[in-house]
Amino acid sequence: MTQTELTAAIVVHLDTLHNLAAWLARDSADAAALVQATCRQALRMIPQQRSGTNLRVGLLTIMWGLYRQAHTPSAVGLSEIAVEQVATDKRVLFHTLRGADLDAGLRQLPEVQRAALILTDVEGCPLEDLATIFGWSKPRTQVVLSTARQLLESFLQARLTATAVSPAPEAKDSP
Amino acid sequence: MTCDEARERFEDLLHDRLGAAESQALRQHLSECPRCMEELDTAGLIATLIRHRASYHRAPDHLRQSILQEVRRERTLVHRLRDALHTLWTTPPVLCATTAILVLAIALPLYHRWAVPAPDPAARVVGEAARDYHRLLLNYPPHGTNPAEPTQIQQWFQQTLNFFPAIQFWGNQEIRLLRGYPTYIMERRAACLIFKMGDAISTLYIFPGADIPIPPRNRRHINGYAPYQATAQEQRVLLWRQGELAFLIVSPLTNPELDQLFLRIRNP
Secondary structure, eight states: OOHHHHHHHHHHHHHHHHHHHHHHSSSHHHHHHHHHHHHHHHHHHGGGSOTTOOHHHHHHHHHHHHHHHHSOOOOOOGGGSOOOOOOOOHHHHHHHOOHHHHHHHHHHSOHHHHHHHIIIIISOOOHHHHHHHHTOOHHHHHHHHHHHHHHHHHHHHHHHHHHHHSOOHHHHHOO | OOHHHHHHTHHHHHTTOOOHHHHHHHHHHHHHOHHHHHHHHHHHHHHHHHHHHSOOOOOOHHHHHHHHHHHHHHHHHHHHHHHHHHHHHHSHHHHHHHHHHHHHHHHHHHIIIIISOOOOHHHHHHHHHHHHHHHHHHTOSOOSOOOOSHHHHHHHHHHHOSSOOOOOOOOOSSSEEEEEEEEEETTEEEEEEEEEETTEEEEEEEEEOTTSOOOSSSBOOBTTBOOEEEEETTEEEEEEEETTEEEEEEEOOOHHHHHHHHHHHHOO
């Protein structure tokens, strides 16, 4: 693999890298540092690999590895988190949920589930790529995604229910 | 298709990555299994929400510029190194020079190790004695309290040398003993006597020399003796061994005079 191929890959996948970094990191400075560290390591490691390597997967794998080195991702799974089942019409979510609520719900997920959902639903990574990036088997990847979606749904439903029950502040003061 | 098999294909179905046959089989199962349908419905809803409403954090321009600069810098370094190596191995004059340097670097130590003969111990002794003789001449006449009497010299040797120099000739009317002092030859202690014959100064060195081989060539035959003879720094040198000790004369005397001095020392 040539340096030119790698440079092109970094340019093409920079938004993907930064998006994942921003969903993992605490703030924008942390995210930028994670992206830079990823690119730096890629420049050292990836040129030694054979041509034809999936560079996006390679870059994301490096990023996840670096994040894990610097942080200890939460190992909390669905079974350990109390999921409050709220009977709400799921379609309501689609119509009424604000982006900020969805972001907040995603932030409530353990990093690994959040990262897996972002990569598969936003970036369109197939299961095989996710399995490579996180070092899982394909069935395990499927389970993590399924669990993450169920957990996120319960967070979002709880959030919507709370919003609907509590009176809006404007309503008190309105004539 | 079982429920587990169906769940394994949910992600592919959600992202339109199923073949027609698999997709048909999965839809058939979903039509018969409300639970799987519900699960897929939820997964699809969440996936759609995330895809369309989750924040997307594009890389800011300053980060993009910074990374590109870093990549360019890295590429420049790599390219320079690669160019240098390329030049080194593809330009004939440079390649020849490099190869010659490498060959010399490998061959010279080997040549010195195997081809160049080790210095002859006798030659080293002769050289060192000649240098000591010249130092003596530069400082002649010797100052200080160097004893001139044989008894004093012997006493000094007993105090300072770790061997007994078997000296049997202490000078006569013709060959006068001037001084005696301890010195070093080949990092070992040696006794030195200074004789004067006419105007010529000669020195006799005596030191432990059982390990010093006397070369069979360049022998001077004097009354049945055959000391090794050499010339060093324009002085004549005779070297021989008596038991464990080596004897060495450095002198500017002519050969007959030197023979006479040798016989006095060797066979008084």
